[in-house]
Amino acid sequence: MSTVIEDYLKAIYKLQSSTRKVSTSALAERMGVTAPSATSMITRLSELGFVRHDRYRGVELTEAGARTALEVIRHHRLWELYLAEVLRVPLDQVHQEAERLEHALSDELEERIDDALGHPALDPHGDPIPTREGKVSEEGARPLSTVAVGVEAVVSRVPDSDPALLRYLGELGLLPGQRVRLTERAPFGGTLFIDVNGQRRVLSDELAQRVLVTE
């Protein structure tokens, strides 16, 4: 299967998890292509049995499409963890490497990586790794911006694809597994003050929306 097809299926899967209806224009924007070229790809994916498309419901993955998307996502996240843990690739670089490697992984190597890592449930950004059967558990994490003042929480998930953002979160100590406590919040969606290992950190509400925590 072509790399481009796999990338489209993955993009549709991710858009489906964040919006109800996936439009051609949203998909085109995500893939960085024009609407006509996204439209012709959707036609091709539909001929291959990977998506259904109508103007009212938008683009939807079929079961075969979802299975393929989850397999690519599994590859991606296993690679990220392998690169970070075994090869010590810095966290802000593993996503870009995994974007290429995800398309080239035999079932045998996938199993060896999974074994070597001890059948992990999460990648280094805290994103769940789908099982080989295509099951994925999106547990109840919520944005750090919604935590109440005085409450302790643990960072569980950070965005994976923006290296500068990841380096910044690393400098603040806000990576998965870190315990934090919200000490103060300016009113009307303003700045958040957070205690991280006894250090006072200042965070914009916008950034705090992108860091997920569990309590």
Ligand SMILES: [Zn+2]
């Ligand atoms: Zn990634």
